[in-house]
Amino acid sequence: DVKVTQSSRYLVKRTGEKVFLECVQDMDHENMFWYRQDPGLGLRLIYFSYDVKMKEKGDIPEGYSVSREKKERFSLILESASTNQTSMYLCASSVAPTTTNEKLFFGSGTQLSVL
Amino acid sequence: SQKIEQNSEALNIQEGKTATLTCNYTNYSPAYLQWYRQDPGRGPVFLLLIRENEKEKRKERLKVTFDTTLKQSLFHITASQPADSATYLCALVRDDYKLSFGAGTTVTVRA
Numbered sequence: 753d754v755k756v757t758q759s760s761r762y763l764v765k766r767t768g769e770k771v772f773l774e775c776v777q778d779m780d781h782e783n784m785f786w787y788r789q790d791p792g793l794g795l796r797l798i799y800f801s802y803d804v805k806m807k808e809k810g811d812i813p814e815g816y817s818v819s820r821e822k823k824e825r826f827s828l829i830l831e832s833a834s835t836n837q838t839s840m841y842l843c844a845s846s847v848a849p850t851t852t853n854e855k856l857f858f859g860s861g862t863q864l865s866v867l
Numbered sequence: 868s869q870k871i872e873q874n875s876e877a878l879n880i881q882e883g884k885t886a887t888l889t890c891n892y893t894n895y896s897p898a899y900l901q902w903y904r905q906d907p908g909r910g911p912v913f914l915l916l917i918r919e920n921e922k923e924k925r926k927e928r929l930k931v932t933f934d935t936t937l938k939q940s941l942f943h944i945t946a947s948q949p950a951d952s953a954t955y956l957c958a959l960v961r962d963d964y965k966l967s968f969g970a971g972t973t974v975t976v977r978a
Contacts, residue, residue: 756910761908785965787968791970792970793970794871794956794967794968794969794970794971795911795956795968796968797965797966797967800965810965842910842911844910854960854964854966855901855913855916856903856911856913856958856966857913858910858911858912859910860908860909860910861908861909861910863908
């Protein structure tokens with residue numbers, strides 16, 4: 753069974769801290785994504801990676817960076833956490849975009865609170 | 868600007884009835900559209916995909932329609948059950964193959 757695992761369900765951090773959110777997938781998928789989800793706004797794409805060490809900015813990359821050193825692992829980094837980064841963070845993966853069946857497999861999410 | 872709008876109000880229905888959810892979009896020309904289910908505190912789970920040349924798709928008690936002229940997809944849950952209570956998200960594929968998501972509609976089915 754397909755699995756995307758996010759390391760933490762809940763995190764509480766202080767303003768200015770550097771925060772690491774980890775995601776691991778066991779499906780050998782090429783693509784990995786980080787989204788944030790806020791009430792009334794839907795899921796917004798932060799960053800995308802289509803291969804090891806490759807990354808692309810999504811729609812709201814400001815204040816975030818990512819790392820993909822191994823195919824199965826995609827990390828989201830908040831360089832200096834701010835209160836407006838309090839959100840639910842969702843990691844997802846999918847097969848390469850050469851198919852037209854690009855469904856996403858999501859992790860359970862990390863609810864991050866920045867105080 | 869590009870927009871995806873789903874029913875802004877939560878949907879409360881009686882068990883056994885049909886729930887109909889709406890997804891309207893502007894300034895997109897999606898090759899396909901997807902629907903996901905999300906339970907509280909969980910990530911979304913893929914339900915159905917419908918392509919632009921398909922009018923209708925079914926999976927068990929779920930039915931999706933896609934009208935590219937109206938720029939609208941309808942998602943139906945027939946013979947609804949309390950276990951169908953969840954938030955349902957529509958997602959459109961963009962030209963860059965990324966998905967853009969609506970904010971979701973929360974459905975509550977009363978026994």
